[in-house]
Amino acid sequence: MSFFSPEALLALLLGSLYGAVFGAIPGLTATLALSLAIPVLLFLGPYVAMAAIIGITSTAIFAGDIGSVLVRIPGTPASAAYTEEIYDIGQERSPAYALGIASIPSAIGSLIGLVFLVLGSLALVWLAKQFSSFEYFWLVLLGIVSGIFAVPSLLKGAIAFGIGMLLATIGYDPALGHPRFTFGQPNLLGGIDFIIALVAFFGVSEVLEHLFHGSSRQEFRRLERLARGSSVFREFFVETWRLCLREKWGLWRSSVIGTFVGFLPGAGSDIAAWICSNFRRMRGGTKEQITLEGTTANNAAVAGAWIPAMALGIPGDTLTAILLGMFLAMGITPGPELFNKYSSLVVQIYLAFFLASVVIMPFGGYLSALIVNALLKIPMRALMGMVLGLCVVGTYAVNNNPFDLYLLAILGALGFVLRQGGFPIGQVVLGMILGPLLEQHFMVSMIKTHWSFASFFERPVAILLALANALLVALMLGIRYQQWRRLNRLRMLASLAKPEE
Amino acid sequence: MATERFWELVGALLAFGLGLAALILSRGLPQMEGGYPGPALFPGILGVLLVCCGLGVFLGALLQAGHSRGVAVEGRKGLVNTLGVLLSLGLAPVMLARLGLIPTAVAYALFACLLLRARWQEVLAVGVAMGLFVYVVFMRFLGVQG
Incomplete structure (x- = not known):
């Protein structure tokens, strides 16, 4: 099977449309789309599955803008940064022009991100070949620390990571191969299947949230026409392209910043979009400029997040954590091994990103907008019913084991409680991927050196990574302290202002 | 809050x-x-x-x-619905063994739709779509036994 096989191309196309639909409909997220698709993709082999995953991830983020244009509700959190602006563009000029701004700059951002993905992943793989368990330990720890600091509440972030890592300790331990926390249940000896956890945390908990809040009765008003006056094609492609040429430096800047933010573990597309659109907003940018920079950045961040995931096996966000879980479920270890043993798969990933950027986003963007505009007619309560049914079937399909359905219920309940309390579910999933890596590299290092902790500070790269960890903690604590002081000052001013009123 | x-x-x-x-x-x-x-x-x-x-x-x-004004749980009905779905998921292995894959999937989809107060036409459409999807994609295409 190669990338140019009809199966892979079809998977890319169908994955893109599926991702676009999930990304565009408010309430359905890219993570949910990927979680529900994984049980199906597992059966299709790495080449077809990767093409579909790239289709889903690359279009789901840009499709978040479709919801913003059509109903003023961002389809994904990554589109929230400029929802007001893009909706206004759609109302003031035409929805086709607004969708064009969502689509063409997204494609350019994704393409520039791809260049960085190719160069960055190859450079990192070369570097990773020099890594031993000590360097990997610090690197994984860096991922965990930045993931915890990416959450507004440090304690909640730590709890989410802790629970994820604890769930991953169930089954045989990496040091002695001794079963842990299995309670004599043979079904737990292999640990909790990551895919089942994923379906439970994102699928079941989503349905439970809708049931709990009873918020599924929302109706969306559809657009009757996508363009006014001039043709849809002209508004969507020609006018947007002119804007891109006018704003070429903004495009470059937001692509580079977006890729870099995506590359950082814990930070994702939404943070990239907020940074770039706020930067433009503060400089008095027009609605077009703010939207263009935000949408470029969040798509460039998708490619950026793939760099550490592919080259080092460290996920940059929840989507790449799912990707890594998928790799592991297929028996592929991300990192240098992926580039050595599966170089054709790596080339396919690059090509799939290229096709998704150049063909799918611009042309599929228009098609997706039409499909989504029609699908907005389907009420959320019906969609949630489908999601629950798919969760049950998908979970059973992974191992053909009915025991997994008990896990689905337990983990779904856990996910629901955590979501309601404002604990980040994405961090639980990241913990499930990073926890075993951290333990494995720690135990291997300890056994190699007969429990000498000093060995973690003996190699130059290990020292640099340890310093990076310390620097990150100090920097983030400093920022948090400043934020806390500023908030307290504002509260004091507010309390002083009250009596005067 | x-x-x-x-x-x-x-x-x-x-x-x-x-x-x-x-x-x-x-x-x-x-x-x-x-x-x-x-x-x-x-x-x-x-x-x-x-x-x-x-x-x-x-x-x-x-x-x-x-x-603040204290701690409260809002939406008792929502909580009952949520617990109902969770408890019913505990029955899924039994349903799967007795009814098979398609009826189980359809039953859960319909159960959630009904709890979310979907109209009967919607419930019917979801049931048919779910059954067809599971049969075509999971059973015929992927070969999942059930």
């Missing part, structure tokens, strides 16, 4: 309980040669982390609940 505070407390207690359980259960795990900590080390560290952070969030939520 009060509802989120309540769930924050529940989440914090859950983390505390999980941490405590990890600490207690990991004591029974074997050590490595030379008395070095083995499989118990990592769960032990995670146990301490969860106990401490759970306690921190719990106290924080309690203090903030003191400032």
